[in-house]
Structure formats: structure tokens, C-alpha cells
Amino acid sequence: xxxxxxxxAREAVEQAEREARSLGxxxxxxxxxxxxxxxxxxxxxxxxFPGATAERVRAAAGAGDPDREALAAIGISLPExxxxxxxxxxxxxxxxxxxxxxxxxxxxxxxxLALREALELGARRIDDELVLLGxxxxxxxxxxxxxxxxxxxxxxxxxxxxxxxxxxx
Amino acid sequence: xxxxEAAERATAKDPAVGLRAVAALRRLLEQLEALQVANARERxxxxxxxxxxxxVSRQAAHKKHRRRS
Numbered sequence: 001x002x003x004x005x006x007x008x009a010r011e012a013v014e015q016a017e018r019e020a021r022s023l024g025x026x027x028x029x030x031x032x033x034x035x036x037x038x039x040x041x042x043x044x045x046x047x048x049f050p051g052a053t054a055e056r057v058r059a060a061a062g063a064g065d066p067d068r069e070a071l072a073a074i075g076i077s078l079p080e081x082x083x084x085x086x087x088x089x090x091x092x093x094x095x096x097x098x099x100x101x102x103x104x105x106x107x108x109x110x111x112x113l114a115l116r117e118a119l120e121l122g123a124r125r126i127d128d129e130l131v132l133l134g135x136x137x138x139x140x141x142x143x144x145x146x147x148x149x150x151x152x153x154x155x156x157x158x159x160x161x162x163x164x165x166x167x168x169x
Numbered sequence: 170x171x172x173x174e175a176a177e178r179a180t181a182k183d184p185a186v187g188l189r190a191v192a193a194l195r196r197l198l199e200q201l202e203a204l205q206v207a208n209a210r211e212r213x214x215x216x217x218x219x220x221x222x223x224x225v226s227r228q229a230a231h232k233k234h235r236r237r238s
Binding site for chain 2: 066074081089095
């Protein structure tokens with residue numbers, strides 16, 4: 001699936017996996033991809049979409065980790081425990097080793113849509129911006145951004161416009 | 170941090186919060202136990218040594234973890 005991804009896009013996917021692990025998620029979901037891509041892209045998006053930052057999406061998406069919240073209520077920090085364990089045993093040790101996390105159905109769909117974006121925009125390779133465009137087409141990432149006051153349709157239109165401009169230039 | 174502590178005090182007596190915490194802690198415990206037992210086995214610890222360290226019987230430790238190591 002990732003053969004046509006640029007190095008940046010692969011790095012973003014790897015970052016999404018780390019993001020998922022650090023939240024204790026069993027799979028890489030759309031919100032993890034969104035945080036990873038925004039983390040790399042937000043400075044360029046900040047002027048038009050101040051709400052679309054990795055930090056804000058992380059806060060909005062991460063709020064739903066039930067085990068982390070439950071443990072925090074008795075004074076145990078799950079991220080701290082995970083950090084200590086991973087320091088000794090490596091990434092993902094708490095979840096049973098360094099094997100890759102699977103992707104949720106929504107995350108797979110977003111990556112497929114990134115491919116479709118590439119075809120539509122005439123791009124030969126899939127970069128992290130196309131992954132963002134894929135995320136913006138449908139699903140949970142759209143809802144998260146909308147909840148933060150960043151209109152996903154507007155963001156998508158802007159990115160596509162800029163991209164076309166670059167290709168013409 | 171102060172807000173977290175305040176939240177703790179406010180919710181400490183709510184059974185729903187307390188029970189969820191116990192369940193989450195049990196999941197964390199199982200993960201840690203699997204990891205530590207696998208590590209001990211890799212380092213050549215016997216089931217007897219592992220069981221003693223965990224405070225359970227050798228049979229119990231072996232039965233629970235043998236598939237993974």
C-alpha cells in the first residue's frame with residue numbers, strides 16, 4: 001500500500017502509529033493520522049486555519065481514552081507508565097512488543113482516499129498533504145476539525161487550490 | 170495538576186469511577202505481567218523463580234503464561 005508514498009508521508013504514518021501507541025490505542029485511527037499530518041503541516045496552515053493544530057486535535061481526540069482517564073482518577077498516569085516501560089523494553093512493549101499496529105477501517109479508507117486525491121490531482125506520488133486531503137474527504141477527521149471550528153471543506157478547497165497553483169507554476 | 174487532584178477528590182466516592190479504575194488497572198496489570206514474565210523467561214528464569222517473585226504457585230504461573238514464552 002505504501003509503495004507510492006513519499007518519505008514525508010511514510011514518516012507521517014509512522015508518527016501516527018507512535019501517536020496511537022502513546023494513547024494506548026489498539027489500532028491507528030483517523031485521528032492519529034490527522035495529528036501526525038497536522039504536526040508537520042500546521043505552520044503552513046496556521047494563517048488560514050488557526051484551529052487546525054496537532055495539539056488541539058490531540059486534545060479533542062485523546063479525551064476519549066477511557067483507561068487513561070480511569071487510571072488518572074486514582075492517581076496513575078498511563079502515559080507515564082507506558083513511557084517508563086518503553087524506555088526499558090522499546091516502543092509498543094506494553095501492548096505486546098514492537099509489532100505493527102493495525103489500521104482501523106476509517107484510517108484505511110482515508111489512505112485509499114489519499115490515493116484517489118493523487119489520481120485526481122495528477123500527482124505521481126502520495127505525500128503527507130494528500131494524506132490530509134484524504135482525511136478531509138470523509139469520516140472522523142472531518143468531524144474533529146469541524147468541532148474545532150476549522151471547516152474541513154474550506155481547508156480541502158484551499159489545499160487543492162494551492163496544489164493546482166504549484167503544479168501550474 | 171491541581172485540577173486533576175480536585176477532580177480526584179470529587180469523584181473518589183463515585184462507584185462508577187472507582188470500578189472503571191479497577192478494571193483499567195487490571196488490564197494494565199495483565200499487560201505488565203505478560204511483559205515481565207516474557208522478559209524473565211528470555212533471561213533464563215525458571216517457572217519456579219518467576220512464580221516465587223509473583224507470589225503465586227509454579228503451576229499457576231506456568232499455566233497462565235506458557236503459551237507466550
